[in-house]
Amino acid sequence: MYSTPKSLDRSEGAKRDIITGGIVVAAILLFIGTGGNVMQAVVRALIGIGGGPDRVLATALVLNIALILFGWRRYNDLNREIRERTEAEQRARYLADTDPLTGFLNRRALLVSGQRMIAEAAADKRDVALFLLDLDHFKTVNDIHGHAAGDRVLQVAAERIAAVLPPSATKARLGGDEFVAMIAFDPAARSDIDALAAELVAALDNKIMHDAQPIRIGASLGIALASDASVSMETMVRQADIAMYHGKDEGRNRHVWFEQGMEMAVQVRNQIETGIRDGMPRGEFVPHFEPQVDIASGRLVGFEMLMRWESPEYGLIPPERFIPVAEESGLIGELSLRVIRDAMEIAKRWDPSIILAVNIAPQQLKDPWFSQKLTKLLVETGFPAAQLEVEITESSLFENLPLVRSIVTSLKNQGVSLSLDDFGTGYSSLSHLRALPFDRIKIDRSFVAAMRGSPDAQAIVLAIVRLGESLAMPITAEGVEDEATAIELTRLGCAKGQGWYFGRAASAADTDRLLADRGLLRGVGVPSARPVADEKEPLRKTA
Template identity: 85%
Template sequence: MNSTMKPRNRSEDARRDMIAGGIVVAAIVMFVGTGGNVMQAVVQTLIGIGGGPDKVLSAALILNVALILFGWRRYEDLNREIRERTEAEQRARYLADTDPLTGFLNRRALIVAGQQLIASAVAEKRNVALFLLDLDHFKTVNDIHGHAAGDRVLQVAAERITAILPPNATKARLGGDEFVAMIPFEPAARANIDALAAALVSSLEDSVAHDAQHIRIGASLGIALANDASMTMETMIRQADIAMYHCKDEGRNRYCWFEQGMEMAVQVRNQIENGIREGMPRGEFIPFFEPQVDIATGRLVGFEMLMRWDSPEYGMIPPERFIPIAEESGLIGELSLLVIRRAMEIAKGWDPSIILAVNISPQQLKDPWFSQKLTKLLVETGYPASQLEVEITESSLFENLPLVRSIVTSLKNQGVSLSLDDFGTGYSSLSHLRALPFDRIKIDRSFVAAMRGSPDAQAIVVAIVRLGESLAMPITAEGVEDEVTAIELTRLGCAKGQGWFFGRAASADDTARLLADRGLLRAPALPQTPPPAGDEEVLRKTA
């Protein structure tokens, strides 16, 4: 297209249309005036009483007919152009207001339509509920199955939302995996809104079929309420978003109404997330080390690395305060590898008999490149793979066993040991123990702590120990807090134990002192000094 082409002048088009219309009207008037005379002369000629029509009048008549035909054609062209222009405007308006993937409204259109809905509902003394629905672990779907699968999941989610909500609901996709629905309802019918929310969450638990795969999804749903005209769409969306994140903190796959106390919790959460982002490059996250011992002999055999946040503002922060937020915000992978790197650098100074055990977040096992990232750390730090043990919680095996198998097999091939952590609390089964090359099983601390007062807990511990023996997998017991429990675990045949009875998690300096007291620190390498000048000949003779 010629870039110098001038834009179409609609006023000029209208002026030409007016001129064309005037010409057509004049032609019709002339046709009425001349047509009668010409036709009369033609008739007279046919019956033999005239000399034929006047040539000038005949030419004028023909010209009038041509002008009328031209005018009619122009009229049809104008009608077609108006229809096409109207359809194009409607199409452009649809595209501007609609999410192309799901057919729902987009954010811009939702703000306008939602504000109108609130105003009309309040005028009718009705309330409006705004649902904000976020698909759980949607990023993982894209990472593992590809963006085509992600699009399919979004389309199926939109179909299920449409099938459950009433026809008068206003539906929108805010972007990514967030959906919004607005429903007017009578103030006394709040239970109906609860039922709709529960049905939505339940429907999205079902897996989505794509390319012979069944992709499991879920949803967290926050609800905000508008019952007066002062409520704005921006406020409703923010409140529903806060309630939705509260659902995620409570365990996902549920719905929550917004309550005022949630706003403070979100502010705290945002402060922690920002603190994590700012604290990582400043080195505020450090490894602590919890001793692991041979229960029968009391010999120190290793340490489990635990993460701490040494905040200059709040002091030492335990992992349960920030790890869930790091996982939710997608920061856990970078944070974990950062601290593991520091732990490897520290552990290089330990005796080769001491094992370093590191916990891996379930989120990291959704990363197809995780084994390569960990191998790169081993190479860069020079830490021996044979002295590293990776602990994997059994709940992380449930979502994508083929990917986990690929990761752990790759790590195993590098010489890294693998431990199944928190055994007995998740979804694992004997098939997982057979399918994956684990070297060790760790009994969850909840069973160990309950052994003294619960025969059932003790029976579970005995069963796990016997299972380990049959599979040639040593057992480590977590949460050993007293001598009686340690003695009982020794009697049952547990190989390793950790807990307060053997020592609490300590800083790198305290851990180094503990190892030094037991003679388990490597001697620092002596610097290589060249022989004195003139001694080369002596060295050659004595070599």
């Protein structure tokens, strides 16, 4: 055992208090013993009977009075010191357990109080539900509106959470934009937990005002269940986190209960993320190219670059398996630029009439330096800017239109063409055409696929074609999969198309062969093909 400085201070203070108390007690006893005689002598002297009090006794009395006053003052000081020390300790304990921004418990305190709640609920034969809420698009709030706005959003979110939850609920902020709530409930009342979760999600889906600016967020909520005291808080938080991300994958702004099957999905996701990080420097991500043709003549006019993962361990992995993981993990920007660089190196061998179209991820349009990064690739590879077309999806334009305008204007100044991809799927397509300098419109494949047998879909495609004509913007139709659709698009006036009918996305070698056969490229070698990984299974190594 050893004494800390704090315990030593308290020990020394206690010794001083004992000494002071002893002196005061002695002074009071002396006052009682001497005060009567001295005061009696003083009174007699005043009325002319006898001499004055003994000088020594009088001095002792004065000293006794002084000591008593000193003791009283020390007593008050001691009380004040104890009170201040107690308040300081309570404040320190509060700060150690509480998130200062929201007033909720912090992670450390949650683990302790939550484990206690699980044990108490189990003793009462009750279950415990743990809600883990993650605010959707919170990073964008900080990026666009600043950290003061982000703090305000967190405070309002906490207020709304507290307003919805019952008083008995445990509330905590894990950090960042993640909140936790714990509720003990009767096992037969699970529907009440569903209703409460839905109410929380709805409460956080309302806009928040900051500096007269509306900020809209949302929340994805995962729920974990503890039915006995053996469940640990760490397990509940992890399970709720898994369920929450499952909800984000399903479209956000919803609540999802944890299920055991979700564990495998998380393991696969982590496996894919690790593979992406390891595979980028090894050059495992390569461009494939989907032909774009003039529908009326069949003339090849360009290619859209599509990313593929050629893994030496797992085979050829389709983009729908790894692109979402790359976006969630923040790797999509680096990954996209690496593959675009490779595509530019390949496309330098193409005839100047063949356009290279590249898709830009929404996250890349949040990067103020994206235009400079793409321009740097053009300079370093020597690829002509006039041969490059950047495709921007409508869904990426809603969060920060001024930044997107700055990026696309810079690219236009370099001579790069711009295409509005998936046109018609957003909420404000016409306003985007007016606000941004696009050169081409791409009709979303959902409208093209529905044309056969759907007069409404045909009318939509025709309206988009006429809109393009009025704005002097050529139209490209995506998802052309048969001759009848191609003929109908030609009849409606759509000049350019792409899809399986014209050719599937192919490797660089196969694309080079296609171009060489048409006299648009010198021939190159053909690498061996790789097997394609099954979309729904965990990645498995090839033999």
